[in-house]
Amino acid sequence: MRDPAGRERGERIRESFVLVPLLGMAAALPLAALTVLIDQVVTWFLAASADLEELRSALESLVESGNAVLQTAGPATLTVLGVVFSITLVALQMASGQLSPRVMYLFTRGWTAKVTLAVFLGTFVFTLLVRYAGGLLGDDEGDVPFLPVFSTAAALLLVGASLVAFVYFVDGTVKLMRPTTVLDRVGRETLRQIRALPRATGPVPRRSKVAPLGESCTVVRSRADSGVLVRIDTARLMRWAARNDAFVRVVPDIGDYVAPGTPVLEVHASREPRRLDRAAKAVRTGAERSTFQDPAFGLRQLADIGVRALSPGINDPTTAVQCIDRLQLLVEAFAVVPQGERTLRDRKGTARVAIPLPQWEPLVDLAFTELVVNSGGQPQVSRRLMAAFDDIEEAAPEERQAALRRVRDELRRTCVRSLSQEVVEFALTPDHQGLGGNARAGGAADAGR
CATH class of the missing domain: 3.90.1170.30 (Pyrimidine nucleoside phosphorylase-like, C-terminal domain)
Structure with missing residues (x-):
């Protein structure tokens, strides 16, 4: 199992949008020095050998085209990079307006944008250095021009890598505008953090504020x-x-x-x-929350997206149903997390640190209360909520059923207030698809409970 220090270092690297691009620029320095050194050795070797006169002449004819490649590649990558990221910012603004402003961190934590920026900036720095070094060495050589054979080949490879990174970057940005992609990424990251929490092996008391005896x-x-x-x-x-x-x-x-x-x-x-x-x-x-060590923030994001989808301005109940799909999975995973605190022990088994764990009832309220309150007049959402409550009740221990019964009762009251009597029974029938799925038998009996 990965140690906590390693996980925390990895998380800091993921949250930084500066480190990876800077590493890409730094990697261009030794690469440029290496290729220029190899080209210099090849130039000396060809100048010193009379038997390779024809080969040297052929390579000299490529110098002009090679310099043109180096001269064009750097500025072109920098120009394309500026245009791409300008368009990306507009796309992110649209995504945050339709889903939630809290999904912006997915872009900064993603590796695709960082690697793309690193490759583009590395290509620019590499071509700039090779052009500068080639000019200096070409002046020093006199009658023997500097032959940037390997430098040009490396620049072409970097340009090709930039194009590949650009394709992946556009693909990732387009997917980030799709609700299902955002929901899946938030759900996977949150589930990973939940599974890192301890599992309940018995009744665990709530945390105590009383100091240990004698201390x-x-x-x-x-x-x-x-x-x-x-x-x-x-x-x-x-x-x-x-x-x-x-x-x-x-x-x-x-x-x-x-x-x-x-x-x-x-x-x-x-x-x-x-x-x-x-x-x-x-x-x-x-400045803002992160899912690392805070899985409740994942539920907060999903609930925000679902509530925004149910707002009159957007009116997208299908997206709200997709949010409930992920919320059900996460709440079921929370059902086996103990109440109280997480105690960390040293190698000798001595308890050293206690960190509060997410509590069950607040998490159920966080996941469902706002969706329940805003689901009035949306049978698709209420039917999916009823199916989620049934499934979670089967997975949760008996002592945790009260919170689920409370939100279920609130959902019934919301439907009664918002819908006609003829539609209430239909709206409270459990359905995993909301509308269009195979509703569970006994749904009418559940509605009357």
């Missing part, structure tokens, strides 16, 4: 800028707790807004802990 409690306050709690650096916090022989409890939930000076950690230790500022640095805030 003092030190409250650590946030020293970062105000923002949303996006990440707990568990590796840093574990190391700090082990050095101070302490137990650390994270106070806010992932996704909470944290202002400077807000209590973020409770440190329980038998002696006064040192360097509390290092412990505070483990609590990372940001």
